[in-house]
Amino acid sequence: MNKIILITGASSGMGKSTANILHKKGYKVYGAARRMHEMKDLQNKGMSIISLDLTKDESIVNCVNTIIEKEGRIDVLINNAGYGSYGTVEDVSIEEAKRQFEVNIFGLARITQLILPNMRANNYGRIVNISSMGGKIYMPLGAWYFATKHALEGWSDCLRLEVKPFGIDVAIVEPGGIKTSWGNIAADNLRKTSGTGAYATFANKVADGLEKMNSTNTFTEVDVLGAVIAKAATGKKPKIRYLKGYMAKTTVTVRKWLGDRIYDKIIMSQFK
Numbered sequence: 614m615n616k617i618i619l620i621t622g623a624s625s626g627m628g629k630s631t632a633n634i635l636h637k638k639g640y641k642v643y644g645a646a647r648r649m650h651e652m653k654d655l656q657n658k659g660m661s662i663i664s665l666d667l668t669k670d671e672s673i674v675n676c677v678n679t680i681i682e683k684e685g686r687i688d689v690l691i692n693n694a695g696y697g698s699y700g701t702v703e704d705v706s707i708e709e710a711k712r713q714f715e716v717n718i719f720g721l722a723r724i725t726q727l728i729l730p731n732m733r734a735n736n737y738g739r740i741v742n743i744s745s746m747g748g749k750i751y752m753p754l755g756a757w758y759f760a761t762k763h764a765l766e767g768w769s770d771c772l773r774l775e776v777k778p779f780g781i782d783v784a785i786v787e788p789g790g791i792k793t794s795w796g797n798i799a800a801d802n803l804r805k806t807s808g809t810g811a812y813a814t815f816a817n818k819v820a821d822g823l824e825k826m827n828s829t830n831t832f833t834e835v836d837v838l839g840a841v842i843a844k845a846a847t848g849k850k851p852k853i854r855y856l857k858g859y860m861a862k863t864t865v866t867v868r869k870w871l872g873d874r875i876y877d878k879i880i881m882s883q884f885k
Contacts, residue, residue: 617684618846619643619676621665621724622694624651626793627743630839631691635846636660643680646694667694667720668712677727687728689739689846692721697758697799699823700806701816710757717761722768729776738781741845742769746789746861750868752880754803754812754819773853784845785854788838789861796827818884833858 622628623644645665666672732738748762773783800823807816
């Protein structure tokens with residue numbers, strides 16, 4: 614039976630790459646995002662697209678109900694949508710902090726809740742949550758973003774244990790540095806939030822660093838991660854975690870084995 618796959622955040626980057634890979638493999642793909650016009654290319658290739666705003670419950674409910682009413686089921690959910698809100702803890706408004714959690718955690722959790730009954734009824738399902746190496750490490754001036762990714766790691770682990778008896782697998786993908794617009798967007802946001810004031814010097818150095826890293830050819834091609842996500846979504850025995858991308862394994866290993874004090878020194882030395 615051809616699997617029905619829903620990918621959130623399919624308008625760009627890893628989400629779009631994964632959609633293209635899975636479509637070529639013959640799966641029935643639904644791409645979901647706020648920016649419908651950015652998914653027209655997916656639609657032109659024969660994929661289905663649907664509007665989804667993870668900050669609005671009505672949009673989430675409509676997305677899930679529309680697919681289940683048409684297809685009868687959703688076999689695989691790839692929770693890819695998310696963004697990085699950068700700025701100091703002092704400067705970022707609590708309203709923005711809540712929005713970061715609303716998109717990266719609560720919206721993700723809500724769409725998962727709505728799909729789980731259908732998966733349980735079919736005694737089959739696969740949920741792939743796109744975290745980050747940031748779920749295992751930390752960097753300065755991204756407290757709220759890293760907090761959401763750390764939360765997603767623990768949330769996914771608990772979910773995996775809960776749903777396993779119903780034939781549902783949960784996998785986590787932890788990308789490292791990927792060639793997308795993410796770094797430049799985060800840098801722009803950082804400058805707007807903390808580019809002036811008490812933290813200005815440090816904030817601008819970090820923003821410069823984000824842009825510099827994003828402009829190099831060292832970051833991993835987005836299709837490499839697309840292939841990893843597709844494997845996590847459709848492989849017979851998925852791993853619990855997939856750590857892939859520029860500096861992902863190295864950075865996580867350094868933090869794990871050298872300890873937080875040394876990790877702090879290494880990270881801060883990059884911004885002197």
